[in-house]
Amino acid sequence: MTIRYTEDHEWISVDGDVATVGITTFAQGQLGDVVFVEVPEAGRALAKGKDAAVVESVKAASEVFAPVDGTVVEGNQAVVEDPSLVNSDPQGAGWFFKMTLANPAQLDGLMDQAAYDAFVEGQH
């Protein structure tokens, strides 16, 4: 299983042909209490860097972008019903959607754990 990160603080965990996408622990901390989540429908085509899902805190709405090109396999209905999962378990039960990868080579352009940790360090 490979985990990669974007500069917009999404994580993508690849397991065989399917990847799971969510927002990082750092991102949920910056957002604060999540009160609303919108996830994409299965079958929707996603383009790298374009809107894929929505996450809203009490104060503000943010977009979740697709880390790579692909097609949605499943949106996580659990976070739609209980948005606080994004705060309590952002890199586990608080995932947003699963997708197939149209171009797995795009993963090479994303950050690994060490690079992302350094990136977050630089945000303070």
Add this chain to the structure above:
Amino acid sequence: MSTDSPILTTPLNALHRELGAKMVPFAGYDMPVQYPLGVLKEHLHTRERAGLFDVSHMGQVILRGDGVVDALEKLLPGDLKALKQGRVRYSFFTNDQGGILDDLMIANMGDHLFLVVNAACKAQDIAHLKAGLPGIEVEYLGDDRGLLALQGPVAATVLARFIPDVATMPFMSVVTTSLKGIPVSITRSGYTGEDGYEIGIAPDRTEEVARLLLAEPEVAAIGLGARDSLRLEAGLCLYGHDIDTTTTPVEGGLTWAISKRRREEGGYPGDAVVRRQLAEGATRYRVGIQPEGRAPAREHTEIQDASGQTVGEVTSGGFGPSANAPVAMGYVSAANAAVGTPLSLIVRGKALPAKVAALPFVPQRYYRG
């Protein structure tokens, strides 16, 4: 206030940092938007117990001089002649078109009037007062004067531990007193819909008062994020968003703050416009908006009627933690302003169903004796 001026700090800046606040620039000040508790829990804590807010960024002004009441009535529609000593009133400066320049609180302190105005408007308000009140002394208490708000159902219990008399202060009254020997001016008022107080303090004593109140077990520090969601649920206007120079008191639903005498006599900027709108109705009104789903509709969200016609715009919107639902306010055309009218909110290109809702979204719990 120019944008290149250095950022101002309140007397509690160091305390906010010590408490772990996330600081943001707001109206020229470095202010706490939230503490580690987070906006949601800070909001709920205020509704259940008591929250302490640093609102020292707001402008505190003293007006003194012969004829100050008559003079100030020329700038705003508040009935200051009927404002007894020791009482506080909400009003707003108007322009010649009946638009609102700022909203404010006015306290009658006997030998002077005490005003609290919005942080973002204070420089302009002070200039407006100086120009509009010839012969009246306009004393700005300074960028670093302290103002704390203690809000919530146990605010009275907490503050009465220090000053027993505050427990029975009427809503919208003011006293000058001392808290552990520190001179303070206290009004029973606030911006959350809850019972509570606003406490004016000299800069060098503000942190001391804040620490005394925060040491009480029911009190938590609350940031600007929760202040906004609390006032939105309470149906209270945020200047520059829900009311501004393009909205009149009639459109904004604030005619309760204009007495019968002032409606009849006028004598404030824009009085003809207000009088006409009172008689004939306005073309649009500020209303509460209840989205039917879970998606919040934010400021500037387009509002459509049942036929898909644009009828207005959201001016404040978000998630109401106590309502446990999205809540919003906005302006809609008069034909769509009745409570229960179905509307659509255009959020990310989708029309989401909503209804005009009665304000406030949560019951106001002011002290009524």
